[in-house]
Amino acid sequence: MRLDVVSIFPEYLAPLRQSLLGRAVADGRIQLEVHDLRRWATDRHRSVDDTPYGGGAGMVMRPDVWAAALDDVAPAGATVVVPTPAGHPFSQATAADLARREHLVFACGRYEGLDQRVVLDAARRVEVLELSIGDYVLAGGEVAALVVIEAVTRLLPGVLGNPESAVTDSFGEGSPGLLEHPAYTRPVEFRGLAVPPVLLSGNHAAIARWRRDESLRRTARRRPDLVARLDPATLDAADRAV
Numbered sequence: 293m294r295l296d297v298v299s300i301f302p303e304y305l306a307p308l309r310q311s312l313l314g315r316a317v318a319d320g321r322i323q324l325e326v327h328d329l330r331r332w333a334t335d336r337h338r339s340v341d342d343t344p345y346g347g348g349a350g351m352v353m354r355p356d357v358w359a360a361a362l363d364d365v366a367p368a369g370a371t372v373v374v375p376t377p378a379g380h381p382f383s384q385a386t387a388a389d390l391a392r393r394e395h396l397v398f399a400c401g402r403y404e405g406l407d408q409r410v411v412l413d414a415a416r417r418v419e420v421l422e423l424s425i426g427d428y429v430l431a432g433g434e435v436a437a438l439v440v441i442e443a444v445t446r447l448l449p450g451v452l453g454n455p456e457s458a459v460t461d462s463f464g465e466g467s468p469g470l471l472e473h474p475a476y477t478r479p480v481e482f483r484g485l486a487v488p489p490v491l492l493s494g495n496h497a498a499i500a501r502w503r504r505d506e507s508l509r510r511t512a513r514r515r516p517d518l519v520a521r522l523d524p525a526t527l528d529a530a531d532r533a534v
């Protein structure tokens with residue numbers, strides 16, 4: 293997979309060269325390039341924004357600068373991702389879908405966002421996805437791009453230390469639509485708090501049942517919206533008894 297990120301704060305994307313993803317970039321399994329949007333600015337002040345038509349607070353990012361950047365960075369076949377609070381909700385399913393792409397280009401806006409014609413123009417030749425990582429507003433798209441990139445690249449073969457995690461994590465393939473069960477490690481007692489005895493039993497069937505029950509309980513308590521979306525066909529009698 294190739295990743296390109298365009299931003300007026302390229303240094304914001306430095307975390308992409310750390311940890312597991314950084315190792316995949318260093319050994320060439322993932323190609324990563326971060327671009328300073330001001331490279332495509334045309335005036336001596338290297339302006340990238342202007343006042344909004346129709347008035348209102350804030351500034352809008354200029355279409356000429358962004359279009360020139362995407363013309364260079366997003367060739368045919370690329371998928372352009374524009375993080376925005378007005379985007380389609382980003383989910384684990386979206387991450388799995390994006391993980392099958394060959395080339396992702398992240399357009400990180402600032403201020404009041406990109407002139408909409410940047411999206412409309414790019415969509416004439418490449419796939420453009422406006423995505424939101426949540427119902428809140430950030431100072432720009434960079435942090436959201438980091439979130440999406442991590443969620444996507446951890447699904448790529450050879451990037452995660454333990455590929456099983458991609459299955460057992462919350463929202464993973466192994467437990468679609470359920471939150472992950474609680475996890476424990478040594479010591480067996482910590483500050484008066486004990487590890488649930490079933491986890492020490494060696495009874496793998498009982499452990500699997502406990503974990504499934506805990507996932508169902510946690511999801512019911514914290515995310516009743518997810519419970520409402522569960523496919524009843526995926527619930528067995530023991531699930532229904534939780």
Ligand SMILES: NC(=S)c1ccno1
Pocket residue numbers: 375376377423424425426427428429430431432433436
């Ligand atoms: N919620 C998202 S994705 C966002 C981007 C910029 N500000 O908020």
